Amino acid sequence: MIVTTLKPLDEVLGFILxxxxxxxxxxxxxxxxxxxLREASTLGQLLDLAxxxxxxxxxxxxxxxxxxxxxxxxxxxxxxxxxxxxAVLSLACGLGVQTLAKIFxxxxxxxxxxxxxxxxxxxxxxxxxxxxxxxxxxxxxxxxGICPLACCPKGLLNGACGGAKDDKCELSPEKDxxxxxxxxxxxxxxxxxxxxxxxxxxxxxxxxxKITA
Amino acid sequence: MSELVPQEDLTLVEEVxxxxxxxxxxxxxxxxxxxxxxxxxxxxxxALLPLDPEEADRQIIRIGDEIYEKNPLFPVCSYIxxxxxxxxxYKDETGAVRRRMLVRLVADRYIRYLETAPTLPTxxxxxxxxxxxxxxxxxxxxELSKRGYRVTILERSHELGGALRLIPRYRLPGDIVDSVxxxxxxxxxxxxxxGAEIGGxxxxxxxxxxxxxxAVFLATGxxxxxPLTINGKPxxxxxxxxxxxxxxxxxxxxxxxxxxxxxxxxxxIVVGGGNVAFDVARTARRLxxxxxxxxxxxxxxxxxxxxxxxxxxxxxxxxxGIRIVYSRGVAEVIGESGKFKKxxxxxxxxxxxxxxGFSPRFNHxxxxxxxxxxxxxxxxxxxxxxxxxxxxxxxxSRKLDVDEITLMSNLKEGVFIGGDVKRVGFAAEAxxxxxxxxxxxxxxxxxxxxxxxxxxxxxxxxxxxxxYYKSQPPLIWVPAEERLNFEPFEKPFTLEQVxxxxxxxxxxxxxxxxxxxxxxxxxxxxxxxxxxxxxxINCGDCAFYxxxxxxxxxxxxxxxxxxxxxxxxxxxxxVCPAMAIELESWERExxxxxxxxxxxxxxxxxxxxxxxxxTVLPPLDKKTNPNAGVIDVPCAARVxxxxxxxxLQQGVGGVLIVACPEEDCHRQTGSREVxxxxxxxxxxxxxxxxxxxxxxxxxxxxxxEEFERELERFSRKIESIGSKESK
Numbered sequence: 001m002i003v004t005t006l007k008p009l010d011e012v013l014g015f016i017l018x019x020x021x022x023x024x025x026x027x028x029x030x031x032x033x034x035x036x037l038r039e040a041s042t043l044g045q046l047l048d049l050a051x052x053x054x055x056x057x058x059x060x061x062x063x064x065x066x067x068x069x070x071x072x073x074x075x076x077x078x079x080x081x082x083x084x085x086x087a088v089l090s091l092a093c094g095l096g097v098q099t100l101a102k103i104f105x106x107x108x109x110x111x112x113x114x115x116x117x118x119x120x121x122x123x124x125x126x127x128x129x130x131x132x133x134x135x136x137x138x139x140x141x142x143x144x145g146i147c148p149l150a151c152c153p154k155g156l157l158n159g160a161c162g163g164a165k166d167d168k169c170e171l172s173p174e175k176d177x178x179x180x181x182x183x184x185x186x187x188x189x190x191x192x193x194x195x196x197x198x199x200x201x202x203x204x205x206x207x208x209x210k211i212t213a
Numbered sequence: 214m215s216e217l218v219p220q221e222d223l224t225l226v227e228e229v230x231x232x233x234x235x236x237x238x239x240x241x242x243x244x245x246x247x248x249x250x251x252x253x254x255x256x257x258x259x260a261l262l263p264l265d266p267e268e269a270d271r272q273i274i275r276i277g278d279e280i281y282e283k284n285p286l287f288p289v290c291s292y293i294x295x296x297x298x299x300x301x302x303y304k305d306e307t308g309a310v311r312r313r314m315l316v317r318l319v320a321d322r323y324i325r326y327l328e329t330a331p332t333l334p335t336x337x338x339x340x341x342x343x344x345x346x347x348x349x350x351x352x353x354x355x356e357l358s359k360r361g362y363r364v365t366i367l368e369r370s371h372e373l374g375g376a377l378r379l380i381p382r383y384r385l386p387g388d389i390v391d392s393v394x395x396x397x398x399x400x401x402x403x404x405x406x407x408g409a410e411i412g413g414x415x416x417x418x419x420x421x422x423x424x425x426x427x428a429v430f431l432a433t434g435x436x437x438x439x440p441l442t443i444n445g446k447p448x449x450x451x452x453x454x455x456x457x458x459x460x461x462x463x464x465x466x467x468x469x470x471x472x473x474x475x476x477x478x479x480x481x482i483v484v485g486g487g488n489v490a491f492d493v494a495r496t497a498r499r500l501x502x503x504x505x506x507x508x509x510x511x512x513x514x515x516x517x518x519x520x521x522x523x524x525x526x527x528x529x530x531x532x533x534g535i536r537i538v539y540s541r542g543v544a545e546v547i548g549e550s551g552k553f554k555k556x557x558x559x560x561x562x563x564x565x566x567x568x569x570g571f572s573p574r575f576n577h578x579x580x581x582x583x584x585x586x587x588x589x590x591x592x593x594x595x596x597x598x599x600x601x602x603x604x605x606x607x608x609x610s611r612k613l614d615v616d617e618i619t620l621m622s623n624l625k626e627g628v629f630i631g632g633d634v635k636r637v638g639f640a641a642e643a644x645x646x647x648x649x650x651x652x653x654x655x656x657x658x659x660x661x662x663x664x665x666x667x668x669x670x671x672x673x674x675x676x677x678x679x680x681y682y683k684s685q686p687p688l689i690w691v692p693a694e695e696r697l698n699f700e701p702f703e704k705p706f707t708l709e710q711v712x713x714x715x716x717x718x719x720x721x722x723x724x725x726x727x728x729x730x731x732x733x734x735x736x737x738x739x740x741x742x743x744x745x746x747x748x749x750i751n752c753g754d755c756a757f758y759x760x761x762x763x764x765x766x767x768x769x770x771x772x773x774x775x776x777x778x779x780x781x782x783x784x785x786x787x788v789c790p791a792m793a794i795e796l797e798s799w800e801r802e803x804x805x806x807x808x809x810x811x812x813x814x815x816x817x818x819x820x821x822x823x824x825x826x827x828t829v830l831p832p833l834d835k836k837t838n839p840n841a842g843v844i845d846v847p848c849a850a851r852v853x854x855x856x857x858x859x860x861l862q863q864g865v866g867g868v869l870i871v872a873c874p875e876e877d878c879h880r881q882t883g884s885r886e887v888x889x890x891x892x893x894x895x896x897x898x899x900x901x902x903x904x905x906x907x908x909x910x911x912x913x914x915x916x917x918e919e920f921e922r923e924l925e926r927f928s929r930k931i932e933s934i935g936s937k938e939s940k
Contacts, residue, residue, distance in 0.1 A: 009900040028750035034790035036750050038855065041792075045858035050901040064791075066750075123757055 001032035002093040003119035003128045007112060012043075013050050015110040016058065016087055023085040025078060025100065026064030027092035032121060032128060035091035035113070037064045043091065043112060061085060068096025075103040082107075136206030142194045144185025149202070151178035157199040224732040226251055229723040229777045236672040238777050240722030242312065244671040245300035247645035248284045248352075252297055252312060253722045255280060257729025259315055259715035261829055262708070264915065269708055270322055272733075277323030280316065285355045285400075286348055286644065288320035288327075288393050289377060292385045292701075294641050302676045302721050308685030310718045311706075318711045324389065327396040335402055338362045339658050342426040344411050344600075347375020348640040349432035349632030351397060352647030353654075358401035360655050365426070367409035373398075375434050376633065377640065379463040379489075381496050382699040387467065412600025418628060428654040431606075432632035432647065435594035436460075441484065443544050443575075450546040451590070455553030459483065459493035459591030466496055466699075476502030482556060482583055484543055485591035486510045491526040493591045494535050499697050505536045505583060509561040509573050512539045518564040525688070532693040538583065542575055546588065555584040596634045606630065619653040619663040620646060629653055674722045675778070677761060681876045683717050686710065716877065716914065723777045735826055736847060740781040740797040742774045748793035755785035755794060760850075760882040782880035783851030787890070799851050804844065808860050811842030818866025818935050820928055823856070825849040825872050827879040829915050840866075841924060849873070850883035854894045857907055867906045867931040871920065874911040884911060905934055 016022055026040035044060035051058050065077045068090060078100070087108045090097040093115040101109040119128040133150045139157070140147060149155045153171045160179035163170030167180045186192050231238040242252045258276050262269045280287045291313055301309035338361040343350045346368040354364040372378065373394050377385065398405060409415070411433075418429055438458040441448040450456070465471045479502050483494040486508025494506045510520040520527060520539065531537065541558035548554050560579035566572040601607050606622050608614030614623040615630045622628040631646025649667075656663050689704040696702035706714060720727060724739040731739060749771050756764040756772055763778035764785060783796035795801060811821060820841045824830065825848055833843045846852055849872030857868045870891055878884040891909040898904040908930075910923045 006897075009897065013901075028791060034750060034752040034754065036752075036790040036792075037748070038790045038792050038853075042854055042858065045855065045862060046897060046901065049858065049861055049903065 001030040001119060001121065001128075002095070003032055003116045003130075004035070004093050004113040005116065007114060009046055009050055012089065012110065012112055013047060015108075016047070016089065017051075017054075017056060019086040019108075020057070021059045021061070021084050021086050022089060023061045023063065023078070023082060023087070024089045025068065025091060025096075026062075027068040027090070027096050028064055029067035029069065029092070029096070031091070031093060031096075032119065037062070039091055040064055043089065064091075065096075068092035069099050071099050071103055074099055078103065134207070135202060137203060139199065142197065142199070143182045144189065144191070144194075146178060146181045146185055148178050148182065151176075151181070155202075157202065159195065223738055224728055226254060226728055227725040229726045231672050231674075231777055234670075234672070236670045238674050238723050239671050239726055240720070241300040241302060241673045242297035242310075243722060243726075244673065246297050247639070247641040248648065250280055250283050250287075250297075251727070253718065253720050253727040254729040254732065255319070256310065256312070256315065256715045256718035257720060257727055258733045259319075259711055260718065261730065261733040261735055262712050262715075264708065264712065266708065273319050273322045274326050277319045277326065280319065281323070281327075284641075284644070285397050286351060286393055286640070287316060288324050288389055289348070289385065290641060291316040291320040292389065293380060294639065296639055296641055302680075302719055303682060303685070303717065306680075306682040311686065311688070311714055314688070314706045315711050315715055317705050318708065320389075321705060324392050324396075327400075328392065330396065330400060332400050332402065333359055334361070336361045336363045339427040340365065340425050341428050341430065341654055341658075342367060342421045343430045343432065345369075345375055345432040345434055345632070345634075346373035346394075346405070347432060347434050347632060347643060348377065349434075349643035349647040349650075350375065350430065351394065352644035353430045353432065353631070353651045354403045354647075355397055355401045356648050356651035357654060358403055360651065362655070362658070363404070364401070365404040365406060367406050367411055369408070369410055369433075371407050373405065373407075375432075378467055379460060379492075380467075381463065381492050381499075382467065383495070383499070383696070383701055384492070386701055412597075412603050418604050418625070422627070427658050428627045428629065430647070430650045430654065431600070431628065431630045432634060432643065432650075433597060433600065434633045434643075435596050435637055437595045437597055438590065439593040439595055441543055441546070441590055441592065443542065448543060448546055450548050450553075453546065453548040453553045453588075454551055455586055456546060456588045456590070459485065459490060459589045460594065462493055462589060463489075463496060466500070471500065473500065475500040476587060479503070479587055480585035481505070481587045481589060482507060482585040483589045483591060484508070484556075485593070486520045486522055487591070487593065488522045488526055489594075490591040491522045491530050493589050495526075495530055495533060497587070497589060498530075498533050498535055499699060502587065504534075505538060505585070506530065507538045507541050507543065507556070507558060507583060509542050509564050510539065512537075517569075518561075529690070529693075532690075533697065534693070538581075541581065541583075542573055544575070544577070544580070547582075553586065553588050555582045556588065557582055594633075594637070604628070616663075618649075618667050620650045621653055621657070621663060627657060675762070676721055677719065677881045679760065679882055680719055681878070681881055683876055685717075686714055712915070719881075720780075720879070724780055725776075735829075737798055740783075740799065740847065741776065742779060742785070743795040743797065743800075744772070744774060745793040745795075746771050748791045750791045750793075752790055754788050754790060758784055758788050758886060760784065760880055760886075780880050782848035782883045783846070784848070784880075784883060784886055787851055787853040787887075796847070796851060799847055801853075801855070804846075804856050805859060807844050808856060809863065811844060812860065812863045812865055815842045815865070816840040817864070818931050819864070820867050820869060820924065820931060821860040821865045822869045822871060822924065823849065823852045825883070827873055827877075827914060828871060828912050828920070830912070830917050830920055838924065840928070848878070848880045848883035849887040850880060852887055852891075854890065857894065861903070861906060866935060867908065867927060869924065869927050870907075870909045871923065872909070872911050873914055877914050905930060 024040045024044050026036045028036045040062045065074050068074050090100050091112050097111045117130040118132045120131040131150050164177035169175040169177050229238045240253045255276050295313045297312050298309035303309050336358050340363045343354045343366045346366045357364045374390050377390050438460050481497040481502035481504045483506045494504050498504045513519045540561045542561045543556050544559050545557035558581050559575040559577045562574045562576050564573050620629045620631045629650040631650050632643035653663050691702040751770045761778045761780050763775045764772050767773050786794040786796045816839045822843045824843050826845045860868050872884040875884045895904045908927050912920045
């Protein structure tokens with residue numbers, strides 16, 4: 001899921017002050033925390049309350065889309081609802097915001113959130129953690145299901161740096177050493193042999209920026 | 214009868230079937246209760262009682278009516294039972310909910326009402342004879358009369374009650390037994406013949422059939438004391454002066470035959486480790502004796518050979534100065550010039566064999582002698598076999614041959630047998646037999662199959678994993694030195710204590726098997742859930758937050774609701790990011806409507822209060838609080854930010870969310886969850902400077918003054934914000 005956090009309300013208010021009719025679009029996709037219809041409604045209510053003392057009355061149209069980053073879906077759902085909107089507030093990650101900007105070329109589209117990373121969720125501890133960097137050359141099959149690029153601050157591909165202390169990373173005593181985790185995982189699976197192989201340096205060309213769907 | 218809430222079908226309990234197995238989901242206490250009392254329901258209703266004594270009394274009578282319907286001897290049970298407490302989910306945490314003391318309060322109020330309570334319709338169907346008037350016989354007679362049969366109870370002694378008459382009065386007051394039985398006979402039009410001997414020289418069952426009785430229920434109990442034996446042989450010298458059966462003592466004391474100082478300055482030895490032995494020991498102590506109790510079993514109650522009497526009995530006896538000698542048997546009773554002198558007690562090394570059979574073993578090298586003036590033998594009871602032999606009701610190895618489900622004799626049609634005579638147990642278990650026999654007799658007389666659909670299987674409803682356990686209130690006993698008489702020494706709970714203790718009940722069973730809140734008028738229905746699968750975005754928040762594990766993921770997507778587990782807090786509806794879930798009676802639109810209505814009705818700056826209905830507060834007085842409006846919610850967890858913001862948008866000065874404290878939350882986690890969501894909302898409101906307009910507080914249930922204080926404090930805050938802004 002894409003991990004996002006909400007921007008401060010006054011920043012969002014600043015975006016929309018010049019406008020009155022505003023389309024607020026939630027995203028039911030992989031946003032975490034979810035920013036669907038409820039969040040879109042709440043945002044409208046909060047901005048309405050924030051606008052009042054400044055004598056500003058907005059007219060919000062609240063809606064949501066399954067996945068804002070799918071231009072076909074977003075356009076199909078949103079185009080009929082555009083009406084006389086003068087601006088769009090997007091509750092998606094940066095991908096959704098850019099998609100909306102593409103399908104509404106005449107309208108300003110504003111992000112309501114800051115987008116952080118691809119994260120995995122630990123519900124009980126309430127933590128969202130970066131576990132994948134999108135390298136384009138997945139190593140997880142040989143690293144016991146733990147990505148050294150995402151989890152080792154040094155991004156080392158061939159074992160621990162030697163700086164770990166009590167299984168913790170030398171950069172932060174709160175962070176587990178990724179390579180200790182990898183070792184333990186492979187040991188549990190009886191696959192320590194995998195550590196003997198050499199992993200060549202990462203091919204940055206693979207990261208790419210466009211794939212034909 | 215009280216008419217506070219109409220007895221519509223909506224309030225009636227429903228059977229809740231769990232999963233595909235066809236088992237009935239129920240709170241474990243209710244599964245344990247031999248009479249299937251709606252325990253959770255009465256607890257919920259007691260927890261919601263008003264504290265105004267008169268108003269409370271009216272509702273207590275109604276609760277009593279419901280319990281009486283299932284158990285016409287419940288006032289008696291409120292002194293001597295407690296089977297449900299053994300299965301309470303609280304038991305191993307801080308101690309069971311004290312159901313017995315809760316019912317005691319109902320019983321104390323109800324027993325007066327019972328004397329004038331309306332009777333059942335006069336029965337006009339066939340005649341049935343019930344032999345024996347203990348709890349089993351009485352229950353059977355009552356149930357048959359309810360079903361329209363004309364019942365006659367035949368009792369050998371000169372008063373009704375059977376074994377109930379052997380319970381010492383400090384445990385069960387005689388007037389309670391009298392009153393309950395007299396009312397029962399009157400209400401159910403039961404005919405009684407005292408001094409009626411059946412079997413032996415008395416009537417035979419065929420004689421009864423000739424008199425027109427279509428069926429007979431034999432519940433003759435176990436009036437015969439078991440004799441002392443060692444290694445399977447009777448112990449000699451039991452005819453010495455001073456050697457008595459404990460049961461005889463209990464009978465004579467309750468009849469007022471024995472003198473109050475019977476054992477003054479005498480050393481009394483009681484043999485036996487069961488509850489009856491303790492009754493005998495404590496009775497002897499009250500007659501002035503210096504009492505020693507000897508039992509085969511050891512002190513460790515949880516071990517296989519542990520003492521069988523209830524812990525409270527052992528504790529109470531010890532307090533009263535009764536000496537308990539554990540792990541000793543009686544090998545010999547020794548007399549001197551015809552009088553009891555002492556007993557020879559070898560160490561008992563084990564009581565039961567590997568198969569759990571009673572087979573005590575002794576070390577005869579380890580022997581003590583206990584001297585005394587009186588020996589009371591109370592080591593169990595047996596049935597009077599005569600009638601069963603005579604009527605040919607004993608099968609192989611001279612055991613009663615009775616169908617376990619129908620209780621009809623396998624050897625004689627139309628003869629039903631139950632209660633202690635069949636298997637020694639608690640009073641309520643004998644009553645269950647009476648109830649089952651009545652069902653069988655009804656079917657038998659109508660010529661229906663006796664067995665169809667009788668056996669129901671039950672499944673314990675799961676306990677909330679995050680249950681909050683409050684400490685168990687102690688039983689208050691009169692101090693030992695002041696209670697050596699036959700007055701009850703256990704102090705009843707006050708109305709306030711009852712309400713507090715009832716609130717401790719976790720309400721483990723499914724809402725529909727209870728509906729106590731509906732019956733008490735707290736909410737209109739047990740709320741259903743409306744789930745719009747099309748809007749669902751599969752985020753899983755509802756399943757994650759549900760405090761009762763009622764929501765699970767469907768494959769491949771969506772969620773499903775297990776309404777046998779749902780407690781209707783509405784947290785799922787409040788957190789769903791897609792607003793795809795609605796709670797019946799508290800739908801989003803309906804709450805919005807209530808907000809608009811409340812806001813139009815209040816003076817400015819208005820305060821809108823979202824109030825958890827389980828705080829059980831009286832309606833807000835509009836005269837003293839013209840600027841406040843209250844919206845009741847089923848649990849504070851149902852409050853969602855959209856509604857709070859709606860109220861602010863409509864111009865109210867502030868919104869106050871009132872929950873129960875975490876430890877009082879009827880839904881266990883509702884209070885905590887709403888705090889979390891309010892904190893998140895406040896953080897966002899602080900970005901536009903209006904965080905002070907929303908406030909959360911908890912109010913101890915029923916503490917109106919706490920609520921008023923919070924409201925006052927919040928109103929002042931809102932006023933001060935208003936005046937600052939106008940400057």
